[in-house]
Amino acid sequence: MTLLAQVPTGSGQPPPEPPAARSGRYRLLPYLLLLPGAAWLLVFFGVPLVQLASASLYDPSGSLSTGYAMTWAFGNYPDVLQAYWPQFLRSFGYAGVALVLALLLGYPLAYAIAQKAGRWKNLLLVCVVAPMFTSFLVRTLAWKTILSDNGALVGLLRDVHLLAPDGRLLATPFAVVLGLTYNFLPFLVLPLYASLERLDYRLLEAASDLYASPVEAFRRVTLPLSMPGLIAGTLLFFIPASGDYINAELLGTPNEYMIGNVIDSAFLVRLDYPQGAALSFLLMAAILAVVFGYLRRAGTEEVL
């Protein structure tokens, strides 16, 4: 069209306009394509979110049997924060420690698969993803068996005196962090892998040629270029890990409970909907705050 427009038509008449109906339909097309997804989001995310927001402001003295009254009880928020701040802190603490462990495990793993694995690349990737073929619950229960007091691992650690004779692994913060690390590791590894796979080894040769030692080359070239994957991976790891309740439930005790456990019990055990809803919103707000703080510090053009 632009080409046509530049060509003088000789007769002095402007080039014919494209049919209006056609261009109109094409202008609508992107919105039509968005429609199913947007409807889905509205019905299954937007509506429940509003529902939850209003539930968090119900009169806390109500119950499922007597019914709830909307009293705009903003006091629910300070109340739950006061009651459950240790679980909040613990959630982010455990998720943070698990993230560090996962980075120590996952970065070298992703790097090795992406840059060094050669023809084993696909097999190794399948190995990373394979555990996901079984349910989250089953995997965590398997860890429960592995870490159990009369299991082989505890026996071995006791024998080599890494663990006191009455020491245990299960029902400790260690077990919960281990479970979180294990369960969410693939979410960190896969985006990292995608980033590192695109890394051109010739850039590392160039860095080496320009007086960068291997450590410097990693810091100046590999790490910055893997930043998009690193950011995506840490978010995909940290967000579900900090809201998780299965690991604390199965591998820990109430002393290791995270905020997910509290929300779970507010909704399903104590049937205290206003509290559960207020906690859910606080968790969401806290995660958003952490994520935005993180992106502001580490963010690159590609992410923001």
Added chain:
Amino acid sequence: MAETPAGDLRLANLTKRFGIFTAVDDLSLTVPQGSFFALLGASGCGKTTTLRMIAGLEEPTSGQVLLGDRDIARLRPYKRPVNTVFQSYALFPHLNIFENVAFGLRRRGIRSVDDEVLRMLSLVQLDGYGNRRPAQLSGGQQQRVALARALINRPQVLLLDEPLGALDLKLRRQMQIELKRIQTEVGITFVHVTHDQEEAMTMADTVAVMNAGRIEQLGAPADIYEFPATAFVANFLGQSNLLAGEAAGTAGGEVAVTAHGGRFSVPAGRARADRGAVHLGVRPEKLHLVGSADQVPAGHQHVTGVVTDASYVGVSTQYLLRTGWGTELSVFAANSGAVAQVPVGSEAVAYWDPRHAFLLPRDVADSDRTSPVLDEPVGASS
């Protein structure tokens, strides 16, 4: 950084094997300090492997890389006073042009890099581009950044790995002149790897023609072109007509040759073999076409044939002349206006001055060789 100690680059018995494949075979050569040296060869001839061994990106199987008196063959690349302009440029995509150029200085802990970087950017005519990203630059500009990024370190040797390969012809010509200018200006030893014979001849003081991991011939471009050492060189560097013949020894400063029933002679100084199977070589532009044998000037030698093809390429016309025994000779006639075009299908005589011919040893099984061995651009065509 500081003044570099005097030192030529010497490769001594350098060998590199990948499994059973020998990429570089017992290579020895000396590159004098401050010279522009070209390693010329087809892809797979080992020239890039040689370059990578000098850079430290490949470890030699055996042999030495000497810079002055120091053997650097086993030094890590980041410890060598050598920098490379990579074929792919390998600019850091996450850094702007300024930081790309400053990279080497910063890695060596130099704090104030601004003046030097700006000076370098202006040397490669990229003033004001410091804040751009590599992806925002054209191929030619990226190439110049790669050059600046390497040169700023004032290496003892600058390695160039087909740095102009990705550029279009016009830009390539421009960059060739540019590179030569910069080399003269900074006085650093340049080792330039290329498969483009024209590029090698335009820029280098010394050209080494490589084939199958070995150097076939080394010398000034004109010397190699005018008097190639092997049939490979004769057809890789430009084009040659090589006629299979038998030499019968030197007599009176001339070597007598019999080829396809004709009797020819070559000055002894232009013969690399004077007995047995030889190739009698003449460059296409040294052949001249006339209509009949009596038009051949005295003291010249000739063959007769039929013109089977004529391509007009502007500066010259390239003819194919089929001889009586079936070989097609290339003849380039400059379009100086002095001679008329010879029509296709007509009989013609190609003559040459014996002082422009040369004799090369030949495998007994080898016959005439007239077309380039490889699909390379011909010198006269561009």
